[in-house]
Amino acid sequence: MKFTNKDLCSLLFTDLSPSQSRCNTCSKVYKSGNGYTNQVHHLLKRHPDYHDLAVAAFRKGNRFGVTLPDQRTNDIFRWIEWCVMERMPVSFCERPLVRKNVKMDPISAETLQKYLDLVYLHMAGAALDAIS
Template sequence: MSSSNKSLTNKLVVSLMFTNNLGEEYVCLTCSKPCKSAHGYINLITHLRINHPTYLEDAGRAAKDRNSLRLPVIDEASRSIFRWCEWVVMNRLPLSSVERKMTRKNASLTPIAKNTLKRYLMRIFESVEARVAEELPSTFGIVLDGCTFSGRHYIAIFAVFNDPKMCRGTPAQDDPDYRLLHSTHSCRSFNRPLRNAKSRSAPCMTTWRSYRALRTRV
């Protein structure tokens, strides 16, 4: 039995392995057998222990796959790997630092090899890259933002686009601040900045392929 399965509480196990029909009546998702639980989860856990000996492993997989309660149920191995990745990336450390004797002596994390860390970092990169490619529309704008930190120059690349899901708020014309601004300035002077902004952003429209090429050159 893994440590991650041991950390599952009875409440979480019941929520993953049963459905609550009415009040005290529950139905097992594995065998569809109805069970009653007047006080606590003893009867339900007993049913699982007798009829489904691997219920902890099943609940652990269910928590990972769908997590019906939307709780952060993360096994210890995944948490340790994430902490190593975070430590190395945020502090700009060499990958070999995870194999240093003093690092392993003083770190409370499970030891990890340099090649293993590199493999997981690449998986994270590929996962994020695939998600960005999936969410970006066919055309979008590119915004470049540069800064200097400790004598080293950095450049950030932002992809901007209109997302209908994020633009469902109150129309600007209905906002009192908009009406106040509109009444203060003439329509001609008020609309001029918008026209200039559109003309400046037009050359930034590109495709995902162009974005990847730009990122590679940078």
Template sequence: MTSRQLCVFYFTDLGKGLFECQSCGRHRKKTPGSGYSKLNSHLNSKHVGFAEEYAELHAAGTPSFTAFGFVDEVTSNIYKWMEWISARNLPITEMENKTTRAVVTMKSTTVQTLKQYMRHMGTSFCIMFDGWTSNALHFLGIYAVYMLEGEGCQRLLALFPMNEGQSAEEGQSAEAHVDHISAVLNVYEKEMDMVKFIVGDNCSTNQSIATGLGIPLIGCACHRFNLAVNRFLQDYQTQIDQIQNLIIQL
């Protein structure tokens, strides 16, 4: 692989010698005819293992960094503006302030555009979520599911760790999930009482969430099937263990 291939893959050319890293969104300048040393320096210092990642994706036939599964530029930009406005308790008109636009990294947008995205969810929608734990961090992915002009829509609202620093029992309780989801909805100026049902797996935590909110839980069909299969195979656990041990020895 060449330096040019890596930089074309990881950076977007914004013109006039300015490049944007597709991984972290930072901007780097490159003087025409100077090569790719500055861009490579950013990758080496901020994204360790980028060369191995590129080689793996290239071998798998992944055509671009965006296709690898990162959030598209429009969605990311709108979310950053919403987070900026809500976290700092600013008026929505702040996004059109010239001084603000000069210091933030998001691309300029308008109040009308931001309100349009907020209105899409309406006042009645579903929340679909699932969690994943890595070491001491519990990540929660939250989607909004709603109808827009007669068509079903799914929008990723958030994907980040919840209740860092707390024990697993405290940070992953039904109450902690509700608080986390409520905080995410506040970013979009929505409230929990707008949620008409939730979609998730059939664990006791999700059942407790649905009971506490007084709304239905639509359990994952695949998860129910997996639970049913495990229950069916309980009487054959000895044989299953013997087969597993045999396979390990082969």
């Protein structure tokens, strides 16, 4: 999972004011200038495992307690949404022109079908539970 400096700082620091932020791991306070240099330098120097900390914070959720999906999960959802809403065949995702022009990570028809089946089974189970 790749994070920008902005992502790292929003996950691993708490804004105290527009000009200050606090490290969520060690509580050290840093000045926030126009960028994220101070915070990123702190992470590199004091928390060599900062990437693991960022992944854990990302999976845990944001300040509002909302759990956010990772990029791969989001891409799979978007592929499913596109195929279902536009009534496209599953093999649509393997067309060269589609692959060339799409911004999502590529996916195979087999993988897309697997996730479509999983969504179907989940929704069928939820529907049965709702009517029982």
